[in-house]
Every structure is written in structure tokens, then in C-alpha cells.
Amino acid sequence: MQTTSERRRAYLGPTLFSHGFRIFFLLAGIWAALAMALWVTFLATGTQIPSRMTDVDWHMHEMVFGYSSVVIAGFLLTAVPNWTGRLPVLGWPVVGLSGVWVAGRAAILVSQWLPIFAAPMIDFAFLVVLAAVLAREIIAGKNWRNLKILGVVTVLAIANGIFHYESLNGSAFNGYGIRLGIGTIVFLIILIGGRVIPSFTRNWLVRQGPGRLPTPINRFDIFAISIAIAALLTWMIAPEFVGARILNALAAVTHAVRLARWAGWRTMAEPLVVILHIGYAFVPLGFLLSAIGDGIQIPHAWMVGVIGVVTSAMMTRVSLGHSGRPLAASKAVIAVYVAVILAAVLRITADYFPDQTHLLYASAALWIASFTGFVIVYYPILAKPRV
Numbered sequence: 001m002q003t004t005s006e007r008r009r010a011y012l013g014p015t016l017f018s019h020g021f022r023i024f025f026l027l028a029g030i031w032a033a034l035a036m037a038l039w040v041t042f043l044a045t046g047t048q049i050p051s052r053m054t055d056v057d058w059h060m061h062e063m064v065f066g067y068s069s070v071v072i073a074g075f076l077l078t079a080v081p082n083w084t085g086r087l088p089v090l091g092w093p094v095v096g097l098s099g100v101w102v103a104g105r106a107a108i109l110v111s112q113w114l115p116i117f118a119a120p121m122i123d124f125a126f127l128v129v130l131a132a133v134l135a136r137e138i139i140a141g142k143n144w145r146n147l148k149i150l151g152v153v154t155v156l157a158i159a160n161g162i163f164h165y166e167s168l169n170g171s172a173f174n175g176y177g178i179r180l181g182i183g184t185i186v187f188l189i190i191l192i193g194g195r196v197i198p199s200f201t202r203n204w205l206v207r208q209g210p211g212r213l214p215t216p217i218n219r220f221d222i223f224a225i226s227i228a229i230a231a232l233l234t235w236m237i238a239p240e241f242v243g244a245r246i247l248n249a250l251a252a253v254t255h256a257v258r259l260a261r262w263a264g265w266r267t268m269a270e271p272l273v274v275i276l277h278i279g280y281a282f283v284p285l286g287f288l289l290s291a292i293g294d295g296i297q298i299p300h301a302w303m304v305g306v307i308g309v310v311t312s313a314m315m316t317r318v319s320l321g322h323s324g325r326p327l328a329a330s331k332a333v334i335a336v337y338v339a340v341i342l343a344a345v346l347r348i349t350a351d352y353f354p355d356q357t358h359l360l361y362a363s364a365a366l367w368i369a370s371f372t373g374f375v376i377v378y379y380p381i382l383a384k385p386r387v
Contacts, residue, residue: 015385017094020077021322022382025315027098028071029378031105032308032371035062038109040364052111052119057167061108063303064181065123065160070101071311072156072188073130076149078322080134084141089133097133101126120164127157152191156184174296176236183232186302189310190228190255190283194221197276198262200317204273205266215261224254231287239295252287259284271329272317275337279310282344289348300351305344308367312340312374319378324387332377339370 016023039059042049051058081088104123111119131153138146163177172178198214205213231247238244264277282305289299316336320327329337346363353359 013091016383017092017098018090018385019088019322020090020094021074021315021318023094023098024070024074024077024101025319026375026379026382027101028067028074028311028315029371029375031062031070032067033368033375035059035066035105036364036367036371040361040368044361050110050112051108052116053108053167054171054173057163057172058108060172060178060303061163061167062105063307064178064185065127065156065163066105066108068181068185068307068311069127069130069156069160071315072153072185073097073101073126075192075314075318076130076134076153078318080137080141080143080146083146084137084143086137086141089137093133097126097129100129116168120161120168124157124161124164127153127160131157148191149188152184152188156181159184174298178298179236179239182298182302182307183236186283186286186306187229187232189280189306190225193276193280193283193310194225194258196314197264197280200273200276201262201264201267204270205263208266211266212263214263220254220261221258224251224258227251227254228287231290235290235295239290241295244295245291248287248291252284252291255284255287256281271334271337272313272320272327275309275313276317278337278341279306279313282306282309285348297351300344300347304347304363304367308340308344308370309337312336312370315374316378319381322386323381323384325381330377332373336370336373336377339366339373343367343370 016026038049039055039062041047042055049055049058053061077089077094080086100122104119104126107114107119107122131150134150134153138144138150159177159180161177162180163172163175166172166175166177194217198217201214205211227247228251231244231251234241234244234247259277259280262277264274267273267277282301286299286301286306289301293299316329316333317327319325343363343366346359346366350356350359350363
């Protein structure tokens with residue numbers, strides 16, 4: 001049986017398909033910038049999208065289920081071989097899976113020209129196939145503890161299906177599908193972030209000399225995760241219920257404390273680490289905004305802050321580490337981080353000043369600049385063989 005390194009050396013196809021993170025992170029960066037540019041153009045000119053979805057539904061769907069799903073695919077197809085000890089998925093399976101994702105983006109964009117159920121079926125197929133691939137790897141590797149990750153992907157697929165149903169029957173805006181989708185992604189980041197952020201932080205701080213280190217995972221983390229699950233479920237089902245606000249407020253406090261326990265303030269000198277802490281800070285901020293708001297409006301602290309900043313942080317770090325490059329952020333990467341953080345801050349602010357449309361456009365411009373910068377900087381890294 002070939003080892004992982006032997007299988008990689010035996011692979012003779014394009015480097016972009018030699019590991020899950022390469023093509024999927026590149027597609028994520030391209031689509032994040034392109035979809036936002038299309039949305040701003042449609043918004044500014046009043047042009048109608050040739051989709052069966054309303055303009056707002058299309059924008060929400062492509063940011064949450066289009067962009068986020070391909071980032072999750074890239075991350076999990078990179079992480080699962082490490083968890084299971086199995087050979088990585090590469091070559092034609094990666095080509096096929098990425099092709100399904102691209103077909104979904106195209107079908108949703110021009111769904112008005114297609115049979116009514118064609119675009120939803122094509123789009124829905126991506127997460128279903130991804131779940132099947134992950135299930136095969138996790139079960140074959142007997143890595144039972146990570147079956148919960150498979151469950152998260154399955155729930156995300158269900159949320160996508162609900163979104164399509166709601167959109168075809170009027171509008172998915174603030175519906176159950178988008179809430180379940182965002183709640184699932186926030187939970188996934190709470191779950192995986194709780195593993196990797198303190199781990200990366202500890203590894204870097206140990207090399208810096210004596211000082212405060214992240215608190216190891218203990219009962220408080222379990223309590224914080226449990227509160228987050230209860231808050232997210234209540235917010236999804238009954239966002240206006242007073243209990244949802246109370247649980248959201250408690251989740252905001254517990255996850256702010258959880259973040260503080262990871263000693264992120266000591267990592268200011270290392271952009272690749274501190275950006276993870278900044279990204280996670282949008283988790284408790286989203287809970288806080290849900291607690292003090294009307295509960296109906298979905299907080300952009302999650303949609304732009306958590307989804308944008310955390311995924312950007314993970315893509316830049318994973319791409320460097322798994323391509324054999326030094327874990328060091330260049331000035332260009334720091335600029336990518338600054339742009340996406342500012343995009344999140346401005347978008348959150350725009351919710352409270354709806355008449356100030358320049359905040360919305362400035363946020364979109366910074367988002368486009370950030371992910372365009374990611375594509376320009378990381379394409380040579382993703383497309384060239386491991387160092």
C-alpha cells in the first residue's frame with residue numbers, strides 16, 4: 001500500500017488537483033470577489049439577475065452556501081487525511097467535485113433560463129457528494145470522533161435545500177434556510193476554532209519565551225459550546241422569543257471569555273495567529289448584536305465577520321503550511337487581512353445607518369480588494385508543487 005507521500009509523488013496531474021485545499025481555496029477567493037462585484041453592480045445599476053432567486057436571495061445564497069461551502073470543502077479534504085491516516089483525495093475526484101461546485105454557481109446565476117428544479121438540484125449535489133466523500137474517509141479510517149463534522153456538513157446541505165424551497169416559494173430572506181446555514185457555519189467555526197486557535201497560539205507562544213499560554217480545553221469550553229448550541233437553535237427557530245435574546249447574551253459573554261482564555265493579545269507580533277483571534281471575536285459580537293437587536297435581522301458580524309475573516313485566516317495559513325512554505329505573513333497578506341476586517345466593520349456599521357449607502361459600497365469594495373489580493377498572492381502558491 002502506498003504511503004501518503006508516495007501517492008502524492010505518483011500523481012502526475014495538475015498541481016491544483018493534487019490536494020483538496022488548492023483548487024477549492026482558489027475557487028473560493030475568485031468567487032468571493034466576483035460574486036460581490038456582481039452583486040454591487042446589480043445593486044448600483046438596478047440590473048436584474050437572470051436567476052429565479054430575488055437579488056437579495058442570490059447574494060445571501062452565494063456568500064453562505066456558495067463561498068462558505070467551497071472553503072469548508074477545501075479545509076475538510078485537507079484535514080480528514082490527517083485525522084484518519086488515510087491517503088488524501090486527489091486527481092479526478094477533486095476535479096469532479098470542483099466541477100459540480102462551479103456548475104452550481106453557474107446554474108443558480110442563470111436559473112431563470114433553466115427548468116425550475118434544475119439549478120437547485122445541481123447546486124444541492126455539491127454538499128451531498130462532499131458529505132459522501134467525507135463519510136467514506138471517516139468510516140474507512142474508523143475515525144468515529146469526527147463523525148460530528150460529517151453531521152455538520154449534512155445539516156448545511158439540509159439548510160441549502162430549505163433555502164431553495166423558500167426561495168422558489170417567494171423569498172428566503174430571513175427564512176429558516178439562511179438561519180440554519182449561518183448557524184451551522186458559526187457552530188463549525190466554534191467547534192474547529194476551539195481546536196486550532198489555542199493550538200496554533202500555544203505553538204507560537206512557546207517559542208517566544210515565558211508568559212501566559214492558552215488555557216487547555218476544559219469544562220468551561222464544553223459549557224460555552226452548549227450555550228452556543230442552545231442560543232443558535234433558539235435563534236433559528238424563534239428569533240423574536242425573549243429566551244433567544246437571553247441565550248444570545250449568555251453566549252456572547254461565555255465566548256468572549258473563551259476567546260480571552262486563549263491569550264490572543266500576546267500574538268500581536270504574528271499576523272497569521274492574531275487574525276484567528278480577531279476573526280473569532282466576531283462570534284461573540286454576533287451573539288451580542290442578536291441579543292440587543294430585534295432578533296429577526298441576521299447579524300453581519302457573522303455573515304461578513306466570522307465567514308469572511310475566519311475563512312480568510314484559515315485559507316492563508318493552511319495554504320502556506322500544506323504547500324511547504326514558511327508560516328510567515330507578507331505585507332500583501334497583512335493587507336488582505338486589514339481589508340477584510342475593515343469590510344466587516346463597515347458592513348456591521350451600515351446596518352445602523354441604512355441611509356449611508358457609501359458604507360455598504362465601501363465594505364463591498366474592501367471585500368473585493370481583499371479576496372482579489374488573496375487570489376493574486378496565493379495563486380502561485382496553490383498552483384505550484386509543494387516546496
